[in-house]
Amino acid sequence: MRLLLVEDEHDIQVFLKQALTEAGYQVDVAPDGKAAESLATADAYDILIVDLGLPDQDGISLILRLRELGVRAPVMILSARRSVDDRVRGLEQGGDDYLTKPFALAELLARLRNLLRRNSPGGEATRLRVLDLELDLLRREATRSGQPLQLTPQEFVLLEYLCRNAGRVVTRSMILDKVWGMRIQPDTNVVDVHIYRLRGKVDGNGQQPLIRTLRGVGYVIKER
Amino acid sequence: MMHSAAWRISLWATVAFACGTLLVFVFIERFVANDIQRRSDAWLSGEVDVLGDVAERTPNDALYGRVVSEVAELAAREVPNRQPSDSPSNDTVFFLQTGRDGTLKLWVGEGDGKTDLKAIQETRIPADRPTDLKVQGFRIPFRVATDTLNDGTRIYLGLSERDERRVLRKLLTQFFFMWLSLVLLGFAIVFYTTRRTLRHVREITEAASRIGHSDLTARVPTSRRHDEMGHLALTLNRMLDRIEISMHQLHTITDALAHDLRSPLTAIRGKLETSLFGVRDNERTEPIVAAIDELDRLTDFLNKSLDVAEAKANALRLTPSEIDLDELLRAMIDLYEPSMSERGLKVRLESDGALKILADAGLIHRMIANLFDNELKHLSSGCSVTVELHAVSGDAVLIFRDNGKGFDQEIQSDLLERRVKGKDSSGHGLGLAFVDAVVRAHGGFVEASNAESGGAVIAITLPTACEGLRLPSSNAVSASG
Numbered sequence: 221m222r223l224l225l226v227e228d229e230h231d232i233q234v235f236l237k238q239a240l241t242e243a244g245y246q247v248d249v250a251p252d253g254k255a256a257e258s259l260a261t262a263d264a265y266d267i268l269i270v271d272l273g274l275p276d277q278d279g280i281s282l283i284l285r286l287r288e289l290g291v292r293a294p295v296m297i298l299s300a301r302r303s304v305d306d307r308v309r310g311l312e313q314g315g316d317d318y319l320t321k322p323f324a325l326a327e328l329l330a331r332l333r334n335l336l337r338r339n340s341p342g343g344e345a346t347r348l349r350v351l352d353l354e355l356d357l358l359r360r361e362a363t364r365s366g367q368p369l370q371l372t373p374q375e376f377v378l379l380e381y382l383c384r385n386a387g388r389v390v391t392r393s394m395i396l397d398k399v400w401g402m403r404i405q406p407d408t409n410v411v412d413v414h415i416y417r418l419r420g421k422v423d424g425n426g427q428q429p430l431i432r433t434l435r436g437v438g439y440v441i442k443e444r
Numbered sequence: 445m446m447h448s449a450a451w452r453i454s455l456w457a458t459v460a461f462a463c464g465t466l467l468v469f470v471f472i473e474r475f476v477a478n479d480i481q482r483r484s485d486a487w488l489s490g491e492v493d494v495l496g497d498v499a500e501r502t503p504n505d506a507l508y509g510r511v512v513s514e515v516a517e518l519a520a521r522e523v524p525n526r527q528p529s530d531s532p533s534n535d536t537v538f539f540l541q542t543g544r545d546g547t548l549k550l551w552v553g554e555g556d557g558k559t560d561l562k563a564i565q566e567t568r569i570p571a572d573r574p575t576d577l578k579v580q581g582f583r584i585p586f587r588v589a590t591d592t593l594n595d596g597t598r599i600y601l602g603l604s605e606r607d608e609r610r611v612l613r614k615l616l617t618q619f620f621f622m623w624l625s626l627v628l629l630g631f632a633i634v635f636y637t638t639r640r641t642l643r644h645v646r647e648i649t650e651a652a653s654r655i656g657h658s659d660l661t662a663r664v665p666t667s668r669r670h671d672e673m674g675h676l677a678l679t680l681n682r683m684l685d686r687i688e689i690s691m692h693q694l695h696t697i698t699d700a701l702a703h704d705l706r707s708p709l710t711a712i713r714g715k716l717e718t719s720l721f722g723v724r725d726n727e728r729t730e731p732i733v734a735a736i737d738e739l740d741r742l743t744d745f746l747n748k749s750l751d752v753a754e755a756k757a758n759a760l761r762l763t764p765s766e767i768d769l770d771e772l773l774r775a776m777i778d779l780y781e782p783s784m785s786e787r788g789l790k791v792r793l794e795s796d797g798a799l800k801i802l803a804d805a806g807l808i809h810r811m812i813a814n815l816f817d818n819e820l821k822h823l824s825s826g827c828s829v830t831v832e833l834h835a836v837s838g839d840a841v842l843i844f845r846d847n848g849k850g851f852d853q854e855i856q857s858d859l860l861e862r863r864v865k866g867k868d869s870s871g872h873g874l875g876l877a878f879v880d881a882v883v884r885a886h887g888g889f890v891e892a893s894n895a896e897s898g899g900a901v902i903a904i905t906l907p908t909a910c911e912g913l914r915l916p917s918s919n920a921v922s923a924s925g
Contacts, residue, residue, distance in 0.1 A: 231711035239718050273703060300706040301699060309763075322710035322743055325717045374778055400779050403806055404813040405744050408820045413782040435733040437717065 221336070222246045222263070226256040226282070227271040227298070236269070239325050245332075253277040253285075260286050265293045267336055269328075272299045272308075280307050283316070294335040296328070326389035326437050333388065348383040350441055353422065353430060355383055364422060374399070375418050382431065382441040391438035415439055450642045454635035461630045462623075469619045476615060480608050488574045488589035491519045492601040495539065496591040499599055509550055512541070516552040516601075523603060536604040538586070540564065544596040553602075555581075564588070564600055577602065584609060644673045652680065660688045691759050698750050705746055713739050748878045751807070755881030762804040762885060769799045769833055769840055769906075772812065777831070780816045788825030795833040799840050802909045803886050811882040815844050815902065818875050823848040827899075835908075839888070842904040850894035879904070 223245040227233050233249055240247045248263070250256035253276045260268065268291075272279035283295050297308055297318035308318050317331050348355040352365045360376050362369045371379065378399050382390065392411040396402050415431065423429045432440050495515060502511045516539035523536055538553030540560055551557030563579045574589040579602075586602035593599065644667060651664040663684060666677040716736050720729055754760045777791055784791050801808075819829050823846055832843040879902075880890045888906035895901045 229707050229711065232707065232714065235711060235714035235718055239714065239721075242718075242721065300703040300710075321706045322713045322739070325714060396779075400775055402775070402779075402809045402813070404809050405740070405747075406813050407741075407744070407817045408783060410779055410783045410820075413786050414779075417782055434720075435729070437720065437736075 221267065222248070222265045223267050223269065223332075224248050224250060224256065224260055224263075224265045224293075225269045226250045226253070226274065226279070227269070228252060228273070228275050229271070232271075236328075239329075243329050251275075253279075253282045256282060257285065257289070260291050260293075261289050265291075267293050267332060268295045269332075270295055270297055272297060272301065280311070283311060296332055296335060298323075324391045324393070324437060326434075327391045327394050330385060330388060330390055330394055333385075348380065348386075350383050350386045350430060351428070353383070353441075355380055362422075364427065369421050371418075371421060375414070375421070378414060378418055379422065382439065386441050389434055389438045389440045394438070448639075448642070450635060450639040453638045454631055457634040458627060458631040461634075462627045465623055465626055469623050473612075473616060473619060477612055480611060484587060484603060484605075484608055485574045485589075487523070488587060488601055488603055492589040492591045492599065495519065495601060496593055496599055499541065499597075500593050500595070504595075512539070512550060513552045519601075523607070536607060538600075538602040540600040540602070542598050542600075549597060560586075560600075560602065569600070576605075641673060644677075648673075648677055648680065655684065660684065660691055691757075694754065694757055694759050695761070698754055702746070702750055706743075709739060709743055709746075752877050752881045755885045760807070760881065760885040762807070764802050765805050766800055767803055767805055767808055769801060769842065770795045770797060772809070773831055773833060773842075776812050776816060780820065783820055784829070787820065787823075788827075789819070789823055790828035791819075791831065792828065793831050793833070795831075796835055799833060799835050800908065801840050801886075801906055803906065804882075807882045807885070811879050812842075814875050814879055819844065819846055822900075836905075838908055840906045840908055842906065844902040844904075845895065845899065847897070847899040850898055850900045851892065876902075 221244065223240060225233065225236055225240070225247055227236065227249070228251050233251070237247050237249060245267075248259055248265075250259050253274050256268075256270070256274075268283075268286075270279045270283055274282065279297065279299075283297070286295075295311070295316040297311065297316060298321060299308065299318055300321045312318060315335075317335055319328060319331060346357050348357065354363045355376075356362070357380065360373065362371055362376060362379060378395065381395065381398050393403070393405060395411050395414075396404055396406075412433075415433070419429070419431045423431060430441050432442055434440060495512070498515045499508075499512050502508050516537075519539075520537035538557065538560055539550070540548070540553070540557055541550035542561070542564075543549040546565065548557055548561050551560075553560070559580045563577055567575070567577055569575050569577070569588055569590045571590055571592060574587050576585045577588045578585045582604070584604055584606045586604050587608075588600055588602045590598055590600050644665075648664045651662060655662045655664075663681045664677050666681065667674045713736060716732050716739070720732055751760060773793055773795065777793055781791055823829070827846055827848045830843075830845045832841075832845065834841045834843075876890070876892060883890050883904055883906060886906055888904060890905075891901075891903045893901050
C-alpha cells in the first residue's frame with residue numbers, strides 16, 4: 221500500500237512515518253501543498269493523509285485541487301481545529317474521513333483500513349468467524365464453540381464491531397462512534413464496563429480469552 | 445395586522461384628520477345655513493313691505509281681497525330656494541290679514557287659515573324681523589314677517605322652511621359623503637406610507653433575527669434613501685461589522701491556542717504510543733499508559749475550557765442538525781447503565797416520547813455525557829437517578845434528579861461558574877460550566893439546585909429551534925489548520 225503523508229510538523233511527521241511503516245504502508249512525506257501536488261500527480265498512491273494546516277495553503281483547497289487533477293485515492297484529513305468545517309463534512313460525505321488532533325494511532329490505522337476497504341469492491345459477509353466464535357449477522361446470533369451466547373442487541377453490535385476488526389486495535393472513541401453513534405470523550409470508564417460484561421459472556425466458562433485490553437490504546441479481539 | 449404599528453398609526457392619524465375635517469364641514473354648513481336664512485328673511489321683509497303697500501293703496505272694496513290675493517300668489521312663485529313640489533297647490537307660502545279686532549280678514553294659502561291665525565295669536569311676532577312660527581298640522585315651522593298697516597290691520601306673510609331645510613339636508617348629505625371619502629382617502633394614504641416605512645423596519649428586524657450564533661456574515665438590507673431608516677440599517681450593519689471582527693479575533697486566538705497546543709500533544713501522544721509497540725513487560729508499559737491517559741484528560745480539559753471560554757463570549761460555533769432527545773437519552777442510558785449498576789446506582793428515564801430539537805449534535809452529546817459522568821462520579825452506592833424529558837410550550841425540558849447528597853451549600857450560588865467544584869470533587873470544575881455553556885449557546889438555560897427532599901436537581905430548558913440557528917447551508921467557512 222502506497223501512502224502519501226502531507227504534514228508540515230516535523231515531530232508528527234516522524235512518528236507517523238514510523239508507525240505507518242510498521243503497519244505495512246510505503247510512506248512518502250510531503251511537507252507542503254506544492255510538494256504534495258507534484259508527488260500525488262507523479263505517482264499513484266492508494267491513500268493520502270492530509271493535514272489541514274499547511275504552510276503554503278489550506279488543506280481543503282489542496283484536496284479539491286488534487287481531485288481536479290484526477291487523484292482518486294481516498295483522503296484521511298487531520299485537523300487541529302476544534303470545530304469541523306462544513307467543507308470537511310462535504311468531503312466526508314464524498315467518501316473521505318477526518319480525525320481531530322490529537323488522535324490515537326490505533327484509531328488512525330483503523331480509519332485508514334476502513335477508507336481502503338470502502339474503496340475496494342467486495343461483497344458484504346453474512347457470517348463472521350474468529351476461532352470458535354461465530355456471528356450470524358442476519359439472525360443476529362453469536363455462538364462460542366457451538367454454544368449460543370445470550371447477548372443484548374447492543375452487545376451483539378459491539379462484538380460484531382470487534383470481530384470485523386479482528387486482530388486490529390480499536391479505541392474507546394472508535395467504539396463510542398461506531399456502536400453508539402456518539403463522538404464523546406467520557407471522563408468515566410463506561411466503555412470498559414461494556415467490554416467487561418461482553419468478555420464475561422464470550423470468554424466465560426474458562427475458555428481461551430479472545431477479547432484483550434491494550435491499556436492506553438484500546439481493545440483487540442485476537443486469535444492468539 | 446391589528447397589532448401592526450402601521451395599523452395603529454393610521455388609525456390615530458385618521459381619527460385626528462376626521463375630527464379636523466368634520467370641524468371645517470360643520471363650520472361651512474353653519475355658514476351656508478345662515479346665509480340661506482338671511483336671504484329668505486330679506487325676501488320676506490321685502491315682500492311684506494310690497495304687500496302692505498299694495499293693501500294700503502287698494503281701496504277697501506269687494507275687489508280688495510282678489511287684488512291682494514293675486515299679488516300674494518304672484519309673490520309665492522318667486523320664493524327663494526323653491527323646490528319643485530308634487531302638489532299643485534301652494535302650501536309653502538301663506539298670506540294673512542287680520543282686522544283691527546284681530547279677526548281673520550283675508551287668507552291666501554292652503555286650508556282656511558284658522559290654525560295659522562291661532563298660532564299667530566299665540567306667538568308674539570316682532571314687526572322688525574321675521575320669526576319662526578309653529579303651526580298645528582305642519583311639521584316644519586313657517587318663517588313669518590309682519591307689518592301693521594295705517595288702517596290698523598296687520599298683514600302676515602309666512603314662508604315654510606321646508607324647501608330651505610331640504611336644501612340644507614341635501615348639502616349635509618353631500619358634505620357627509622365628501623367627508624367620508626376624504627377620511628378614507630386620508631386613511632389609505634397614511635396607512636400606505638407608514639406601512640412602506642415600517643416594512644423596511646420589519647425587513648431589518650427579520651434580517652437581524654437571522655443573524656444568529658452560527659452566522660455573523662449576514663447584514664440587514666439598506667435603502668438608498670438617506671432617511672432615519674437607512675441610517676438605522678447602516679448603523680446596525682456597522683455594529684455587526686464590529687461584532688464580526690471581534691468574534692473573528694476571538695476565534696483566531698482560540699484556534700491558534702488550540703493548534704499550538706494540539707500539535708505538540710499529537711506528537712507526544714504518538715511517540716508514547718509507538719514506544720508501547722512490541723513491549724510486553726507490564727511494569728514498563730504502565731507509566732507510559734498512565735501518561736497517555738493523563739494526556740487524553742489534558743486534551744479533554746483543553747477542549748472544554750476553550751468551549752466554555754467561547755460560550756461565555758457567546759462565540760461558540762454550532763453546526764446544527766436535527767436531534768431526537770428521547771432517542772439520544774435512551775442511547776446514553778444504554779451506554780451508562782452498566783457502569784451505573786456496577787456502582788450500585790439505578791437510572792430511570794421518564795420521557796413524553798420523541799422530542800426533536802435543532803442543535804449541534806456533537807456539543808449536545810458531550811453535554812449529556814457530562815451530566816451522566818457527573819452522576820457517576822458523585823453519587824454513592826444505592827442512589828438512583830431519574831432523567832425526565834418533557835415538551836413544555838415549544839421548549840424541551842430535560843431534568844436530572846438524584847437522591848444523593850446534593851450540591852455543597854458553599855458553592856450553591858455559583859454552581860455554573862468555571863472552576864467551581866465541591867470540596868470532595870475530583871473533577872476540574874468544568875462539568876456544569878460546560879453544560880451551561882452549551883445550553884446557553886443554544887438559547888436555553890440551566891437551573892441547578894438541591895431538592896427539598898435532598899439530592900441534586902439539574903433542569904435544562906432548550907428551545908426546540910433556536911433563533912438564528914439554521915440547518916447548515918452551502919456557504920462555507922474558511923478553514924485553517
